[in-house]
Amino acid sequence: xxxxxxxxxxxxxxxxxxxxxxxxxxxxxxxxxxxxxxxxxxxxxxxxxxxxxxxxxxxxxxxxxxxxxxxxxxxxxxxxxxxxxxxxxxxxxxxxxxxxxxxxxxxxxxxxxxxxxxxxxxxxxxxxxxxxxxxxxxxxxxxxxxxxxxxxxxxxxxxxxxxxxxxxxxxxxxxxxxxxxxxxxxxxxxxxxxxxxxxxxxxxxxxxxxxxxxxxxxxxxxxxxxxxxxxxxxxxxxxxxxxxxxxxxxxxxxxxxxxxxxxxxxxxxxxxxxxxxxxxxxxxxxxxxxxxxxxxxxxxxx
Amino acid sequence: xxxxxxxxxxxxxxxxxxxxxxxxxxxxxxxxxxxxxxxxxxxxxxxxxxxxxxxxxxxxxxxxxxxxxxxxxxxxxxxxxxxxxxxxxxxxxxxxxxxxxxxxxxxxxxxxxxxxxxxxxxxxxxxxxxxxxxxxxxxxxxxxxxxxxxxxxxxxxxxxxxxxxxxxxxxxxxxxxxxxxxxxxxxxxxxxxxxxxxxxxxxxxxxxxxxxxxxxxxxxxxxxxxxxxxxxxxxxxxxxxxxxxxxxxxxxxxxxxxxxxxxxxxxxxxxxxxxxxxxxxxxxxxxxxxxxxxxxxxxxxxxxxxxxxxxxxxxxxxxxxxxxxxxxxxxxxxxxxxxxxxxxxxxxxxxxxxxxxxxxxxxxxxxxxxxxxxxxxxxxxxxxxxxxxxxxxxxxxxxxxxxxxxxxxxxxxxxxxxxxxxxxxxxxxxxxxxxxxxxxxxxx
Numbered sequence: 001x002x003x004x005x006x007x008x009x010x011x012x013x014x015x016x017x018x019x020x021x022x023x024x025x026x027x028x029x030x031x032x033x034x035x036x037x038x039x040x041x042x043x044x045x046x047x048x049x050x051x052x053x054x055x056x057x058x059x060x061x062x063x064x065x066x067x068x069x070x071x072x073x074x075x076x077x078x079x080x081x082x083x084x085x086x087x088x089x090x091x092x093x094x095x096x097x098x099x100x101x102x103x104x105x106x107x108x109x110x111x112x113x114x115x116x117x118x119x120x121x122x123x124x125x126x127x128x129x130x131x132x133x134x135x136x137x138x139x140x141x142x143x144x145x146x147x148x149x150x151x152x153x154x155x156x157x158x159x160x161x162x163x164x165x166x167x168x169x170x171x172x173x174x175x176x177x178x179x180x181x182x183x184x185x186x187x188x189x190x191x192x193x194x195x196x197x198x199x200x201x202x203x204x205x206x207x208x209x210x211x212x213x214x215x216x217x218x219x220x221x222x223x224x225x226x227x228x229x230x231x232x233x234x235x236x237x238x239x240x241x242x243x244x245x246x247x248x249x250x251x252x253x254x255x256x257x258x259x260x261x262x263x264x265x266x267x268x269x270x271x272x273x274x275x276x277x278x279x280x281x282x283x284x285x286x287x288x289x290x291x292x293x294x295x296x297x298x299x300x301x302x
Numbered sequence: 303x304x305x306x307x308x309x310x311x312x313x314x315x316x317x318x319x320x321x322x323x324x325x326x327x328x329x330x331x332x333x334x335x336x337x338x339x340x341x342x343x344x345x346x347x348x349x350x351x352x353x354x355x356x357x358x359x360x361x362x363x364x365x366x367x368x369x370x371x372x373x374x375x376x377x378x379x380x381x382x383x384x385x386x387x388x389x390x391x392x393x394x395x396x397x398x399x400x401x402x403x404x405x406x407x408x409x410x411x412x413x414x415x416x417x418x419x420x421x422x423x424x425x426x427x428x429x430x431x432x433x434x435x436x437x438x439x440x441x442x443x444x445x446x447x448x449x450x451x452x453x454x455x456x457x458x459x460x461x462x463x464x465x466x467x468x469x470x471x472x473x474x475x476x477x478x479x480x481x482x483x484x485x486x487x488x489x490x491x492x493x494x495x496x497x498x499x500x501x502x503x504x505x506x507x508x509x510x511x512x513x514x515x516x517x518x519x520x521x522x523x524x525x526x527x528x529x530x531x532x533x534x535x536x537x538x539x540x541x542x543x544x545x546x547x548x549x550x551x552x553x554x555x556x557x558x559x560x561x562x563x564x565x566x567x568x569x570x571x572x573x574x575x576x577x578x579x580x581x582x583x584x585x586x587x588x589x590x591x592x593x594x595x596x597x598x599x600x601x602x603x604x605x606x607x608x609x610x611x612x613x614x615x616x617x618x619x620x621x622x623x624x625x626x627x628x629x630x631x632x633x634x635x636x637x638x639x640x641x642x643x644x645x646x647x648x649x650x651x652x653x654x655x656x657x658x659x660x661x662x663x664x665x666x667x668x669x670x671x672x673x674x675x676x677x678x679x680x681x682x683x684x685x686x687x688x689x690x691x692x693x694x695x696x697x698x699x700x701x702x703x704x705x706x707x708x709x710x711x712x713x714x715x716x717x718x719x720x721x722x723x724x725x726x727x728x729x730x731x732x733x734x735x736x737x738x739x740x741x742x743x744x745x746x
Contacts, residue, residue, distance in 0.1 A: 054616040
């Protein structure tokens with residue numbers, strides 16, 4: 001009897017393992033991409049995100065524990081435009097997985113089809129840690145995020161065409177949901193029109209363009225370079241002259257300098273996530289965008 | 303008077319006449335222009351509009367995307383290697399002369415362009431990448447720059463079975479810091495134990511195979527073989543006209559990693575090196591008594607390393623903590639010659655076991671500032687009674703990611719057996735990078 005039970009258990013475990021193995025193994029760099037992959041892939045995907053949501057998009061720690069996951073992955077989904085240059089190339093090399101190396105079908109660059117903003121004329125380091133391909137923070141524009149969803153869909157269909165109908169249904173349902181939310185956010189954003197603001201890092205040009213805000217500049221002197229006292233002074237003067245209303249602090253940056261600038265200028269300091277999970281109750285992309293829109297509108301109407 | 307009035311009248315009539323003529327001309331031209339415009343509009347209306355189908359639009363969109371993608375690819379000069387340059391200058395003051403400390407740099411004030419490294423790397427083809435590190439460092443005696451190939455290797459990128467092969471000249475995987483370039487160390491100088499037992503960086507001309515275990519837990523295994531081991535190793539070998547198989551160096555490393563919490567990490571590894579027949583590496587080494595000599599016949603080295611790190615997910619650019627320790631045990635076999643006269647029949651084989659270690663902590667409290675403390679202990683490979691110790695507090699200021707200053711104080715103590723004197727030193731290291739730079743796996 002005991003032997004029979006053991007046999008049944010082993011068979012069940014093997015079957016479960018088989019079901020698990022049949023799933024497409026996807027590693028995403030950031031949490032918004034993980035959310036999109038789950039939305040489109042549904043039950044056919046097993047998704048792991050390198051970031052938990054609170055990290056800097058350019059500074060996810062290179063943990064060796066990521067390497068076995070990447071080694072077994074069918075797809076690695078990334079933002080592109082060099083957003084992950086500080087950690088992804090080294091992790092991919094360590095993964096020893098030829099399927100997901102740049103240029104191979106398993107390497108999913110979600111920036112394909114997106115026209116970048118702020119493509120630098122020079123990549124000289126005097127301009128800071130600039131991204132040669134342009135600003136990579138397009139995910140904060142929900143319309144452009146739809147392109148990322150489509151790129152993920154394309155990769156999933158190419159990997160498992162047998163589930164193509166499911167992926168198409170999931171994608172269409174999610175995009176319809178996103179479209180409805182975009183219309184809602186556009187309406188909600190009416191008070192944000194022409195509102196001037198600054199942020200710690202250059203995360204917000206795509207967002208500002210989408211919702212008609214006026215992005216004055218960054219607290220960082222240059223991308224990846226801490227502000228100097230002179231730069232802070234200039235920024236404060238510029239904000240006063242332009243009547244800037246909002247200072248945005250992304251969660252991974254210290255609060256001290258943004259708080260000081262807000263106090264000096266009378267602007268409202270807000271903490272905004274740059275990917276799902278960046279602050280509490282923003283587990284999905286839609287929840288994150290909801291949070292961003294409501295927080296900004298509340299700050300303007302204060 | 304009357305004549306003048308008549309002349310004026312005549313001029314007015316002429317003017318009015320000319321004005322009327324020109325008005326008529328303008329009206330005629332305007333009519334003509336209106337007519338032509340009407341004709342053109344009519345013609346435009348009569349041409350059917352060009353219908354752009356969704357398919358055509360998608361094709362156009364695809365072409366635009368291709369242009370954008372092509373622009374992305376050519377920006378980084380895909381066909382050319384990524385090239386970077388690293389410079390490192392050391393300003394120092396040492397309280398004792400090199401005759402008393404055994405240092406290869408003079409005592410007192412010293413400015414040393416320790417290295418100027420050019421790094422180039424690119425894919426060779428779909429199966430491999432190549433890279434080279436050319437180093438120009440100033441000679442301590444002449445200040446002349448010596449050009450040397452520190453690394454030049456080919457590394458596979460698509461071997462099956464989780465394997466990766468590296469061949470050429472490279473820094474072999476041994477321990478934690480032996481394969482790190484000087485300017486990437488967390489402190490100014492390479493730990494004494496690495497200098498004594500490895501010979502600076504773990505440079506070798508050879509081949510190395512790395513295997514990632516196909517399990518959910520990170521386990522990495524490396525094995526390699528090369529004709530020498532250690533970049534600054536004295537007189538690498540004396541192979542003569544023929545090097546036997548046992549004249550090669552063989553090394554291996556096993557390393558693993560644990561996520562203790564989302565913010566705390568633990569890495570550990572063991573390494574080993576054996577050169578069964580060292581081909582008299584370094585020649586006959588004169589001992590402190592000035593008579594007897596030791597000639598290395600077999601080189602054996604084992605190491606254990608551990609690194610505990612606090613790397614907060616949220617703000618690791620601004621906060622971090624590292625504790626790293628490496629212990630090395632050297633067990634070399636020498637031919638001991640008490641009278642220093644070869645062939646006098648008094649020679650005998652002698653194994654010398656010696657121990658070395660370093661341990662350091664480094665703490666970062668802002669994007670620009672970090673500080674730490676290094677402790678070094680090493681026994682001479684030929685005489686374990688000859689002991690050197692030092693300790694070094696250091697502070698680092700990074701103006702940016704590519705421009706860094708480090709101030710370090712080092713107190714070095716030698717025991718009586720060494721015959722050397724204790725000394726104090728202050729170092730100011732200025733390191734910079736221009737051009738391409740990579741965030742490599744080994745430098746994490």
